[in-house]
Amino acid sequence: MIDSLLLVFMIIAILGVGSQWIAWKFQLPAIVVMSIAGLLAGPFLGLINPEQQFGDLYRPLISIAVAIILFEGSLNLNFKELRGLGKPVFRIVTWGAFIAWILGSSTAHFVAGLSWPVSLVIGGIFIVTGPTVILPLLRQSKLKPTPARILKWEGIVVDPFGALLAVFAFEFILFLMSDGRDITSLLMFLLASLFAVVLGYLFGKTVGWMFESGYIPEFLKSPAVFGAVIACFTIADEVKHETGLLAVTAMGITLANIGISSIRDMRHFKENISILLVSTVFILLTSSLTMDTLKDVFRLEIIGYVLLMLFVVRPLSIFLSTIGSGLSIQEKTLVGWIAPRGIVALTVASYFASVLEDEGFPGASVVLPLTFALVFSTVCVHGFSIGWLAEKLDLSSKGNPGAIIVGSNRLSVAIAKVMEELKIPVLVVDSSWDRLYTARRAGVNHTHEEILSEQTEYMIDFTPYDYLISATEYDSYNALVCSTFIPEFGRKNVYRLPRQNHSGDQLDDLDHTIGGAELFRPAEGVETLKFKLESGYVLRKTTITDQYNFDDYLVDRDRETVLLFVLKQSKQIAFFREDAEINVSPGDTVVSLTPPSKEFFKIKEKLVEKREEQTGEKPKDNN
The missing domain is CATH 3.40.50.720 (NAD(P)-binding Rossmann-like Domain)
Structure with a gap:
């Protein structure tokens, strides 16, 4: 294993950005390439193990990554654009997400063998698909407008709320499982959540006002947003753990809806800083996996869980939530099959895996291999089948560029x-x-x-x-x-x-x-x-x-x-x-x-x- 932290940083950066370039060059799912690169550098070749080498710095890095990624997702949630999305999209992001949470949590408990608290948290995380994985697939597969619109907006809307659902599920479980069931702790969490929302709103309004008033020059806008997101997350998280995620989500939604002219610049922030962060963090996570964790991926209960999520939970949640929505059977079939989980699911699950383990919940150690199995499987299976299935269902608009x-x-x-x-x-x-x-x-x-x-x-x-x-x-x-x-x-x-x-x-x-x-x-x-x-x-x-x-x-x-x-x-x-x-x-x-x-x-x-x-x-x- 390499001793120099400087060399470790260099390897992580090269593997992350290089994987993104290879994925772009050969039209491959980026997460698949990054996963392979991280596994080769980590558990297979033993060159790096960031969790051991970074020590106490590892968990804060992951926390900041989650905050940036959730801010990125919430920055797309302009409520004006959500109006008129149509009945199918509305149902999928509301009832569909709820059904997917209940079915996914039940599958995690009865099939993967996780305790109910861990199952409910992980079920909330896995409702997300996320624009970072679904948008490249849509561009590659060239679907017809209706399924493309549904998949795109499901990813954008649900992306920031999966983590928030996991946060609230976690806190309510802590309250219900406490011996005395002290209502004070639950009220403190709700007050802290309200504080986080207000804090995120104030940060968003302040940043927007400073941008519009010219108090921040153009060359400092991206660094200023980066610093503000970290500050917003840290302050809320210091008041109450896990509420930092709620704060940065509220900040992103505020900035997306106050109508400032610099919103496009902030989306360039997403493309510049966030893509680099996503690439390196994915290498961090995969290269920190152990061979024992990878062996756990092939346990029968985890394989059964992944198969049920692919072939039962997702299709059933889509078919049930879109009854009477006007979608054809072909459109329901395609949307019910395509649900790749990506960087949001893996980073948020990694974040909660350590939190759940610290609280001593049984089955928390299985969260990481379970997440990796689902993410890698869905990205590979859905990434390589979306074009073929769309053509079979006559939902592809492929032709001349x-x-x-x-x-x-x-x-x-x-x-x-x-x-x-x-x-x-x-x-x-x-x-x-x-x-x-x-x-x-x-x-x-x-x-x-x-x-x-x-x-x-x-x-x-x-x-x-x-x-x-x-x-x-x-x-x-x-x-x-x-x-x-x-x-x-x-x-x-x-x-x-x-x-x-x-x-x-x-x-x-x-x-x-x-x-x-x-x-x-x-x-x-x-x-x-x-x-x-x-x-x-x-x-x-x-x-x-x-x-x-x-x-x-x-x-x-x-x-x-x-x-x-x-x-x-x-x-x-x-x-x-x-x-x-x-x-x-x-x-x-x-x-x-x-x-x-x-x-x-x-x-x-x-x-x-x-x-x-x-x-x-x-x-x-x-x-």
């Missing part, structure tokens, strides 16, 4: 129209109802939203779309949109139209890493491209063949032709850019903006070919 086009004008609508003809999912977004007239008249998929509004992420389902193109007449706005959505889509999948020299924005010195890549070859501004459309240019789809390769196409094309994109045989889209070369193969379809003279020539050529009754080696054009 889609594109969101920001800005409704003649050019963007023409591109959207040709994408729809190629079976590419496309959505035109504009904040102006008047500008959307062009999209409405063309019959392309469109929505009336401001893409930069924080509400947009709730109003638009981004799941079917892999690319974003900002195609408005304003260069600076295009750059801002692209920079905003780089974290969502990835730097390589965010594009904007070329800058216009006469637009007045003067963005020639714009750093190449800001604002997305410039589209199309040759690069021309939106006004120039729109003028070409008005002059009779047409969008042409040309299929490349073995007889007529891409080099032949480049030789034959008109000099004024603007190359737009290529739809590959793999259904991926490759956009033409000045600074990038595209490998175009037989079977790929090239889309270009072609002068009208070329169109007339093509018509004449087709007439000649038809007259001569030739099969021809020329490309097949579908306009």
